[in-house]
Amino acid sequence: MSQYKELAEYLVSAEVEKREVVKITANLKPDLTVEEAYHVQQELVNIKLNEGKRMVGPKMGLTSHAKMKQMNVNEPIYGYVFDYMLIENGGQVPLHEQIHPKVEAEIAFVIGEDIEGPGVTGAQVLAKTQYVLPALEIIDSRYENFNFTLPDVIADNASTSRVVFGTSLKKPEQFELDLVGVTLSINGEIKDLGAGAAVVGHPAHSVAMLANMLARKGEKVRKGDVILTGGITGAVMLKYGDVVSGKFEGLGEVTFTVT
Ligand code: OOG
Ligand code: MG
Secondary structure (H helix, E strand, O other): OOHHHHHHHHHHHHHHOOOOEOOHHHOOOOOOOHHHHHHHHHHHHHHHHHOOOOEEEEEEEOOOHHHHHHHOOOOOEEEEEEHHHEEOOOEEEOHHHOOOOEEEEEEEEEEOOOEOOOOOOHHHHHHOEEEEEEEEEEEOOOEHHHOOOHHHHHHOHHHEEEEEEOOOOEOHHHOOHHHOEEEEEEOOEEEEEEEHHHOOOOHHHHHHHHHHHHHOOOOOEOOOOEEEOOOOOOOEEOOOOOEEEEEEOOOEEEEEEEO
């Protein structure tokens, strides 16, 4: 078996068994590069596809200046959302299915036409976007204490765990998505807030960057993809009983309960 596949299985077993593991770069492969990390991620995606799981779309991560600075990088990362990760709006997220989950508020795009890089711009993305909708992403790094390097988190499918999409779809041209205000509340208390511009200046720019990164491996953003563009708010730790609400100006509210 290739080492990439072994590392992917290491991470998948941590996800399935709901236990945190030591990061790959701690001793399994200290010299893991970003490029190799995407190979591990691809193996992880293949494992899930072979199990019959269906891909919902790619997602972007580390799109805010705060997170990029924290990780000391100047480019976001991507991962993939699968059907088994979806929770209905107003639904429940059982804590026993997670390791140490956090929630963040994001704007999602429903893509109407294929978008192929390189050289894609935010304006081109908007022209090919069918709808935008609000979302709450539950991230759950498989690594101890969310402690990882950039290659570690790429290999771990960018910490993706669960997603709650809002139920109202809006046409993107109705909005200035960079100016859309967002609050993230837990049990009625605002934990963080922000605006769409927190995501590389504009959420459409995030999708453009994604298309340009996918082009490096001969892939593209596809018609029908539902894409999380990256956290607008910081990620907030979840605990049992939390009632979580993300309110997005003009786009509606997304909620779930931790059970
Ligand atoms: C990586 C997850 C990144 C986002 O929106 O920035 C991500 C992490 O912080 O664990 O989903
Ligand atoms: Mg995210």
